[in-house]
Amino acid sequence: MPVNLAAPARASLAAVSGVRIGVAMAGVRKANRKDLVVMVLDEGAAVAGVFTQNRFCAAPVQLCREHLAAQRGIRALLINTGNANAGTGADGVARARQTCAALARHLGLDEQQVLPFSTGVIMETLPVERIVAGLPAAVAALAPDRWLESAEGIMTTDTLPKAASRQVTIGGRTVTVTGIAKGAGMIRPNMATMLGFVATDAVIDPALMQTLVREAADQSFNRITIDGDTSTNDSFVLIATQRAGHAPITQLESADGAALREAVFAVSRQLAQAIVRDGEGATKFITVRVDGGRTKQECRLAAYAIAHSPLVKTAFFASDPNLGRILAAVGYAGIDDLDQGLIDLFLDDVHVVVRGGRHPAYQEADGQRVMKQSEITVRVDLHRGPAHATVWTCDLSHDYVSINADYRS
Amino acid sequence: MPVNLAAPARASLAAVSGVRIGVAMAGVRKANRKDLVVMVLDEGAAVAGVFTQNRFCAAPVQLCREHLAAQRGIRALLINTGNANAGTGADGVARARQTCAALARHLGLDEQQVLPFSTGVIMETLPVERIVAGLPAAVAALAPDRWLESAEGIMTTDTLPKAASRQVTIGGRTVTVTGIAKGAGMIRPNMATMLGFVATDAVIDPALMQTLVREAADQSFNRITIDGDTSTNDSFVLIATQRAGHAPITQLESADGAALREAVFAVSRQLAQAIVRDGEGATKFITVRVDGGRTKQECRLAAYAIAHSPLVKTAFFASDPNLGRILAAVGYAGIDDLDQGLIDLFLDDVHVVVRGGRHPAYQEADGQRVMKQSEITVRVDLHRGPAHATVWTCDLSHDYVSINADYRS
Numbered sequence: 001m002p003v004n005l006a007a008p009a010r011a012s013l014a015a016v017s018g019v020r021i022g023v024a025m026a027g028v029r030k031a032n033r034k035d036l037v038v039m040v041l042d043e044g045a046a047v048a049g050v051f052t053q054n055r056f057c058a059a060p061v062q063l064c065r066e067h068l069a070a071q072r073g074i075r076a077l078l079i080n081t082g083n084a085n086a087g088t089g090a091d092g093v094a095r096a097r098q099t100c101a102a103l104a105r106h107l108g109l110d111e112q113q114v115l116p117f118s119t120g121v122i123m124e125t126l127p128v129e130r131i132v133a134g135l136p137a138a139v140a141a142l143a144p145d146r147w148l149e150s151a152e153g154i155m156t157t158d159t160l161p162k163a164a165s166r167q168v169t170i171g172g173r174t175v176t177v178t179g180i181a182k183g184a185g186m187i188r189p190n191m192a193t194m195l196g197f198v199a200t201d202a203v204i205d206p207a208l209m210q211t212l213v214r215e216a217a218d219q220s221f222n223r224i225t226i227d228g229d230t231s232t233n234d235s236f237v238l239i240a241t242q243r244a245g246h247a248p249i250t251q252l253e254s255a256d257g258a259a260l261r262e263a264v265f266a267v268s269r270q271l272a273q274a275i276v277r278d279g280e281g282a283t284k285f286i287t288v289r290v291d292g293g294r295t296k297q298e299c300r301l302a303a304y305a306i307a308h309s310p311l312v313k314t315a316f317f318a319s320d321p322n323l324g325r326i327l328a329a330v331g332y333a334g335i336d337d338l339d340q341g342l343i344d345l346f347l348d349d350v351h352v353v354v355r356g357g358r359h360p361a362y363q364e365a366d367g368q369r370v371m372k373q374s375e376i377t378v379r380v381d382l383h384r385g386p387a388h389a390t391v392w393t394c395d396l397s398h399d400y401v402s403i404n405a406d407y408r409s
Numbered sequence: 410m411p412v413n414l415a416a417p418a419r420a421s422l423a424a425v426s427g428v429r430i431g432v433a434m435a436g437v438r439k440a441n442r443k444d445l446v447v448m449v450l451d452e453g454a455a456v457a458g459v460f461t462q463n464r465f466c467a468a469p470v471q472l473c474r475e476h477l478a479a480q481r482g483i484r485a486l487l488i489n490t491g492n493a494n495a496g497t498g499a500d501g502v503a504r505a506r507q508t509c510a511a512l513a514r515h516l517g518l519d520e521q522q523v524l525p526f527s528t529g530v531i532m533e534t535l536p537v538e539r540i541v542a543g544l545p546a547a548v549a550a551l552a553p554d555r556w557l558e559s560a561e562g563i564m565t566t567d568t569l570p571k572a573a574s575r576q577v578t579i580g581g582r583t584v585t586v587t588g589i590a591k592g593a594g595m596i597r598p599n600m601a602t603m604l605g606f607v608a609t610d611a612v613i614d615p616a617l618m619q620t621l622v623r624e625a626a627d628q629s630f631n632r633i634t635i636d637g638d639t640s641t642n643d644s645f646v647l648i649a650t651q652r653a654g655h656a657p658i659t660q661l662e663s664a665d666g667a668a669l670r671e672a673v674f675a676v677s678r679q680l681a682q683a684i685v686r687d688g689e690g691a692t693k694f695i696t697v698r699v700d701g702g703r704t705k706q707e708c709r710l711a712a713y714a715i716a717h718s719p720l721v722k723t724a725f726f727a728s729d730p731n732l733g734r735i736l737a738a739v740g741y742a743g744i745d746d747l748d749q750g751l752i753d754l755f756l757d758d759v760h761v762v763v764r765g766g767r768h769p770a771y772q773e774a775d776g777q778r779v780m781k782q783s784e785i786t787v788r789v790d791l792h793r794g795p796a797h798a799t800v801w802t803c804d805l806s807h808d809y810v811s812i813n814a815d816y817r818s
Contacts, residue, residue, distance in 0.1 A: 122734065125767075328641045401809075
């Protein structure tokens with residue numbers, strides 16, 4: 001059961017001028033489910049992406065990097081679920097290439113103008129023939145208003161489609177930012193998540209795109225974790241179709257640049273949080289904020305230690321204020337010279353720990369009250385510097401075990 | 410249900426000359442359970458310990474370090490369950506000191522000659538008065554043959570007591586090594602585990618003890634993980650009572666030193682593996698071996714990434730050969746220049762992955778056969794150097810969630 005998350009309303013998802021989407025059922029792994037998404041971009045779109053840091057990166061991730069580096073102008077994205085095409089060696093790369101070539105033929109493009117994405121089971125052979133056979137239906141369905149279908153078409157163990165949209169005014173023109181993402185498990189993105197796509201019709205210097213996509217990932221997908229497992233296929237792509245008609249954005253620090261950046265961040269953050277809200281077996285949405293670190297990096301170490309601890313996560317699932325587990329996680333996070341005698345811990349507004357020990361006024365009933373909520377903020381103050389960091393996560397429930405014990409059956 | 414583990418037979422646990430043990434029910438947290446252990450050492454025993462690297466180390470760990478550093482000659486160990494006395498600030502240290510002083514009075518010792526150990530819930534106030542009230546019964550019960558009772562007396566969520574014993578001949582004399590440990594959850598020892606005690610009557614230069622206890626920890630407790638949560642209270646203590654009557658061991662590299670070392674390692678390893686076999690909710694015992702690394706450190710990174718992955722652990726629970734999850738864990742382990750195209754993966758005798766892709770001869774039925782076993786060896790070969798490392802772990806089951814969601818209730 002997702003935590004305070006509903007399927008997006010179709011009307012809330014604004015089309016992005018210059019982007020058309022087609023979805024089909026290709027039977028990649030199972031019949032009768034939307035598992036193939038084609039996204040076609042008008043000529044002139046700027047595209048940038050960030051990809052998994054997993055050294056066992058999937059074949060499509062390798063091809064995405066190669067095709068972006070070729071700088072032929074990306075014109076299409078091809079996404080399949082049901083098979084991750086990871087752990088498949090050289091054969092997997094060859095198969096991903098065949099699917100790009102097939103879509104390129106349909107659209108009159110070069111195969112290097114197609115970015116491929118796969119998600120699903122690892123170490124299975126990609127059924128190229130099924131994907132190729134599904135392409136005509138996807139291409140025939142191409143239309144600008146298919147964002148909701150595309151969000152459905154990239155789901156695996158997700159229980160709800162994830163999509164978000166914002167509009168801002170830049171240079172007197174309405175600029176749209178719309179995106180989709182999928183997640184659910186093997187989620188501890190490192191650079192990006194298991195498939196996120198955000199498109200805007202903003203007019204922006206393509207040289208700024210890589211910075212913008214990195215910053216957006218860093219504010220969103222790189223701040224979430226469900227199980228600490230960094231996927232082999234994480235990919236986050238930002239598209240700017242340059243169609244909105246305003247004067248080009250040439251600096252992200254300008255007023256227009258800042259407006260676009262905020263809209264891209266907001267959409268990315270909403271998508272990232274939606275992934276956590278729909279995390280496998282999640283019953284609670286947890287914000288972990290660590291203040292008072294010397295560096296952002298050490299704040300992240302502590303925040304991720306809390307967010308990954310199975311003991312902390314099962315305590316949240318049980319609504320049990322067994323909060324010493326949070327202190328233990330901070331203690332083993334890897335901050336070598338940490339002084340436990342300085343640490344404060346808050347659960348929402350409840351001050352639980354002061355100077356490393358239980359706060360004299362802390363009552364278990366207060367902790368219990370917060371732990372029963374479906375949205376909880378854990379705040380730790382290290383009191384050793386000015387840096388802070390935030391991570392979003394969920395609890396660890398029986399359903400997580402069930403889902404991952406049954407995933408392939 | 411522990412994995413291929415039974416309670417040790419009383420007769421299998423040889424007494425160690427110079428060590429007497431008394432166990433009592435002090436009602437620290439719950440009534441009618443053995444929760445207080447006193448271990449008294451004859452004068453002249455050499456004692457060394459290694460303790461948690463968790464920066465939120467418990468009050469008793471702080472006192473152990475202080476009392477060992479004082480070099481007054483350790484004569485007694487005082488162990489309670491039901492309360493970890495961690496996350497308790499300066500008050501926790503004062504309370505641990507009061508318990509040491511009380512036992513010292515009973516035995517005519519200085520409080521610095523007592524080492525305190527606590528295990529149980531974090532961030533609760535230590536009930537000193539109950540522990541002090543329980544001491545007379547424990548002291549009255551002191552006897553050399555109470556190793557099994559002491560193993561029972563340090564259990565928390567353990568389902569079985571853990572104890573092991575070996576005898577070796579050194580200089581024509583029988584030398585005994587006997588030890589106890591407890592574990593179950595919050596287990597990813599870093600220097601030592603959540604309470605392990607090994608005693609021998611060997612005659613050994615006290616200057617060698619710290620090296621020996623470190624090496625033993627490194628071969629045993631530091632190679633196991635259940636949930637990746639490094640405890641606040643991990644403590645592993647080695648005692649040599651110097652009573653066996655052989656010529657003193659002055660070098661660990663001598664024949665006598667090697668014989669003692671092997672016996673201490675064997676007892677430590679058996680105790681460490683017993684902790685994994687009785688891991689919270691464990692249904693399988695998994696050995697993860699990584700070969701072919703450039704350094705032992707990178708082999709450990711990969712082995713721990715596999716051993717900590719919730720996705721890998723739930724796949725073991727389900728007996729599902731979803732082995733791509735193992736590749737993904739190796740990929741995110743943090744070996745920056747890893748070449749996935751070199752990697753081999755074996756499940757027991759089954760060659761699953763060759764050069765980063767599925768082995769052509771691999772059949773899912775073969776993977777399935779191994780996954781159904783209760784003891785499984787995962788072997789990864791990185792093919793980039795001569796180093797190797799082994800870690801022992803267990804699977805992640807529904808019972809792990811249940812146990813940790815219910816632990817305090």
